[in-house]
Amino acid sequence: xxxxxxxxxxxxxxxxxxxxxxxxxxxxxxxxxxxxxxxxxxxxxxxxxxxxxxxxxxxxxxxxxxxxxxxxxxxxxxxxxxxxxxxxxxxxxxxxxxxxxxxxxxxxxxxxxxxxxxxxxxxxxxxxxxxxxxxxxxxxxxxxxxxxxxxxxxxxxxxxxxxxxxxxxxxxxxxxxxxxxxxxxxxxxxxxxxxxxxxxxxxxxxxxxxxxxxxxxxxxxxxxxxxxxxxxxxxxxxxxxxxxxxxxxxxxxxxxxxx
Amino acid sequence: xxxxxxxxxxxxxxxxxxxxxxxxxxxxxxxxxxxxxxxxxxxxxxxxxxxxxxxxxxxxxxxxx
Numbered sequence: 001x002x003x004x005x006x007x008x009x010x011x012x013x014x015x016x017x018x019x020x021x022x023x024x025x026x027x028x029x030x031x032x033x034x035x036x037x038x039x040x041x042x043x044x045x046x047x048x049x050x051x052x053x054x055x056x057x058x059x060x061x062x063x064x065x066x067x068x069x070x071x072x073x074x075x076x077x078x079x080x081x082x083x084x085x086x087x088x089x090x091x092x093x094x095x096x097x098x099x100x101x102x103x104x105x106x107x108x109x110x111x112x113x114x115x116x117x118x119x120x121x122x123x124x125x126x127x128x129x130x131x132x133x134x135x136x137x138x139x140x141x142x143x144x145x146x147x148x149x150x151x152x153x154x155x156x157x158x159x160x161x162x163x164x165x166x167x168x169x170x171x172x173x174x175x176x177x178x179x180x181x182x183x184x185x186x187x188x189x190x191x192x193x194x195x196x197x198x199x200x201x202x203x204x205x206x207x208x209x210x211x212x213x214x215x216x217x218x219x220x221x222x223x224x225x226x227x228x229x230x231x232x233x234x235x236x237x238x239x240x241x242x243x244x245x246x247x248x249x250x251x252x253x254x255x256x257x258x259x
Numbered sequence: 260x261x262x263x264x265x266x267x268x269x270x271x272x273x274x275x276x277x278x279x280x281x282x283x284x285x286x287x288x289x290x291x292x293x294x295x296x297x298x299x300x301x302x303x304x305x306x307x308x309x310x311x312x313x314x315x316x317x318x319x320x321x322x323x324x
Contacts, residue, residue, distance in 0.1 A: 022282060023316050030275050030309060037268055086317045144268070 003109055007117030011091075015125060024087050024125060028133030031079055035072040036140040039063055065146035069153055070221045072137040073160050076130070077214055081192060084126060084164065085171050089184040091118055092175040092248065096255065105256045115176075115249040122168045130161055156217035159230070163213040166237050167192050169244035176248040208232035210240050279312040280304055286320065293319045 015021050038045070063071075092115075095101040104114065134157050141148055171188040178184050195211025206212060216230050283304045287293065293300055300319050303311045 018320065019282060019286060019316055023279060023313065026275050026279055027309065027313060030272060033272060037272070041265070083313065086313075140268075 001113075004113040004117055004120075007114055008120055011117050011121035012124075015121060020087050020125060021128075024083065025129040025132050027083055028076070028080060028129040029136045030133075031075050032072055032133035032135075032137030033140050035075050035137060036068050036144050039068050039071065040144045063145065065141050065148040066152065066221050068141045068145050069137065069148055069156070070218050072134075072141075073156065073214075073217060073221070076133070076160065076164075077196075080130075080133075081164070081167050082189065084129075084168060085185050085188050087125075088122055088168055088171045089175055089181050089188070091122070091172060092252070093179055093181070093184060097179060101252075101256075111249050111253045111256070115172075115245060115252055118172055118248075119169070119245055122172060123165060126164045126168050127161065130157075130164055134160075152221050156221040159213050159217040159220065159234075162234065162237055163210065163217075166210045166213070166241055169241045173244040173248045173251075176251040208236045210237040213237060276309060279309070283312040283315050287315065290320065292321060294321060295319060 092101075095104075105111075138148065138153060167188065170191050171184065174184040174187040174191075178187065192211075195209060196214055197211075199206040199209050199211035199215065203212070203215075210233065212233050216233060220230070284301070287297060287300055287304065290297075300315050303319075304315050305311070307314060
């Protein structure tokens, strides 16, 4: 436990030194705030873009607050996930390549506390960034567009947070397996994308897969339903996160024993 | 055409953007070396808005060890 605390402090320090604690939350906040503003002023933006044929008019239904929140989460699903993967991808592989991990493991330290500290710091970075951005999006949506059902928004946010944790776990697992940063980003983003797409194609068989989490939060936000599969997807996703953690720990141990 | 730019709404966004660019530039100034020439990163951070600073933090910074 003491080792875990030390490692955790080290990870936090490292994230601070590489400015991750600054730019990841700020980018998330910006993404979250931008969506309600863009949606609200879309008619004006289209008008001043100016390349519309004369006489053409666009009538747009003003979107509801829940729709804008769902769009914001969609934004996090593309750009936000990319930002997370990019910021986390070298967490394990970087130390392996620079020789820091060899230095650490020349002492009798436990592999579990080493990877657990990585995972916990990843969770805290994601949670802080996402909660900040989501709160910003919520505030702006309520101020500019319309009220959002509190329960639905909180549930959707919770599911979405779990999905981000899962994405972060995939990234760390890839980081423990591969060396090139581009390969890590490619594998983890590709896995997340494939899981999402697959559960869109075979909703009946993959209702419990972590990939269906994005769909669940959209449904929950828009219609307040789809919560029957939610419990299953919740449990399976947590198990997947645990499996990623176990596999990465095993891999770190394996690499160490080869030195 | 009447384009009232809602500055009070955009102010937080501009503020965040400003923080990111300034911190990026400070970190660039303090860094001994970066991936790629420094003057190029100055241009990218100043002109590339949000993605410019993010690109610098992700790609340009060399981790000091």
